[in-house]
Amino acid sequence: MYKSLNRAIIAIRKKREVENPFGFFMVDKLLKKEEFIGKIFDGAILMIGGFLGDGTPESLIDEIVKAGKKDLTVIANDTAFPGKGIGKLIRAGLVKKAIVSHIGTNPETQKQMIEGSMEVELVPQGTLAEKVRAGGFGLGGILTPTGLGTVVEDDKQRCEIDGKEYLIEPAIKADIALLKAKKADVLGNLTYNLTAQNFNPLMAFAAVTTIAEFEELVPKGGIAPNEVRTPHAVVDFLVRGDCK
Amino acid sequence: MIKDKLKVREIIAKRVAMELHDGDIVNLGIGIPTLVGNYLPQDVHIFLQSENGILGMGGTPKPGYENKDMNNAGGSPASFLPGAAAFDSATSFGLIRGGHVAATVLGALQVDEEGHLANWMIPGKLIPGMGGAMDLVTGAKKVIVSMTHTKKDGSAKIIPKCTLPLTSIRKIDLIVTEAAVIEVTENGLVLKELGPETSLEEIINTTTAKLIVSDDLKQMPITV
Known part of the structure; x- marks a missing residue:
């Protein structure tokens, strides 16, 4: 009996969530997909979460491909695989420049780079994570030993602290950050799932507008304070994802 | 020298496994390094760290047990062992760059007399990007290169000076191939085992590359 009651409650909650999420709780941040695409413009600098597609907001990317928003600069860990995650933007020829740590899994990125239709800037993965973090945390950049004496150092400054040398890596920011969250509450607090975290909580801070695709929407208090990974203060909009 | 591909991989993985200690936090690269976990002695338990945000990664899950949000740094399904932790990329590279990883095992295109490593691009030919390799080589406490002794055409990979773009100016610690164990010392490359x-x-x-033959040159304690 409890089981069927539970099922009924879940069904009602789902219906309410779609029509009017949680009744009297206003969800100002909730966007329909049509509304979401209005936030993306040609030539935008996007940060997109994900590691080889894991933790990438696939539904948001599908909308961008559908709308054909072009000349995009994408800051991300990688360009995933052909036709998957950020690979969909690459295949559609919408990316003008990619700032990533790795393109080895996507031959289409390599092809466009060699043909000259897309510019690729390669950044060591740990450096990229810290550049994004610095961008969002109000820092001008970071000092790292990674890349010293390699091609990564070209056109960059060095500095010495306590007798050790470091590269100065400037912070980076974006117009829009696109995240993939596991759970969002109506205020915009977010949680992520296992290896789908990666760059998402860092990028959340580093853009003028932060938009999170979520799998599950819960009311205020539905995420325990200890569980909140990204505080709502940095999340501007929420969009329900198609894929679970 | 042994030529059989499978045996070559087995020798390298078995020998590298002997370098790891119980309780070590280890990052294994893609390819031969991944095999190392299969050859650990029974009393040696290590914690595998993965760039995409895992400490305590397990092996490939059984079919049907995959989770879309449980992957390794190569994008393949992975499992989490009891006690595992998941975290973001800044934390992951905090472990790596901050010197909290005891050893990293990675492949190489070239290694030179000074102990420098090139493993992330061949200009004009192969440009996969450095991914996490530069941070790993710069920050791990011990860097072990595991690779075939020569290129496919038989030419040397252990050479006087790297001609390909370097991964880091930090010197690596040990080279393990199917044919040799070579230690990088202040005096140069020391051949320790055949x-x-x-x-x-x-x-x-x-x-x-110039090799210093150790006074105590041994046979690799491996059978295949």
Whole structure:
């Protein structure tokens, strides 16, 4: 009996969530997909979460491909695989420049780079994570030993602290950050799932507008304070994802 | 020297496994390094760290047990062992760059007399990007290169000076191939062990870097 009651409650909650999420709780941040695409413009600098597609907001990317928003600069860990995650933007020829740590899994990125239709800037993965973090945390950049004496150092400054040398890596920011969250509450607090975290909580801070695709929407208090990974203060909009 | 591909991989993975200690936090690269976990002695338990945000990664899950949000740094399904932790990329590279990873095992295109490593691009030919390799080589406490002793055409990979773009100016610690174990010291590359069915002449003929032959040159304690 409890089981069927539970099922009924879940069904009602789902219906309410779609029509009017949680009744009297206003969800100002909730966007329909049509509304979401209005936030993306040609030539935008996007940060997109994900590691080889894991933790990438696939539904948001599908909308961008559908709308054909072009000349995009994408800051991300990688360009995933052909036709998957950020690979969909690459295949559609919408990316003008990619700032990533790795393109080895996507031959289409390599092809466009060699043909000259897309510019690729390669950044060591740990450096990229810290550049994004610095961008969002109000820092001008970071000092790292990674890349010293390699091609990564070209056109960059060095500095010495306590007798050790470091590269100065400037912070980076974006117009829009696109995240993939596991759970969002109506205020915009977010949680992520296992290896789908990666760059998402860092990028959340580093853009003028932060938009999170979520799998599950819960009311205020539905995420325990200890569980909140990204505080709502940095999340501007929420969009329900198609894929679970 | 042993030529059989599978045996070559097995020798390298088995020998590298002997370098790891119980309780070590280890990051294994893609390819031969991944195999190392299969050859750990029974009393040695290590914690695998993965760039995409795992400490305590397990092996490939059984079919049907995959989770879309449980992957390794190569994008393949992975499992989490009891006690595992998941975290973001800044934390992951905090472990790596901050010197909290005991050892990293990675492949190489070239290694030179000074202990420098090139493993992330061949200009004009292969440009996969450095991914996490530069941070790993810069920050791990011990860097072990595991690779075949020569290129497919038989030419040397252990050479006087790297001609490909370097991964880091930090010197690596140890080179393990199917034919040799070579330690990087302040005086240069020291040949410590010979692989199964390998003679000193073969090593000298297939290595263009200057090698110092250890007074205590041994046979690799590996059988295949």
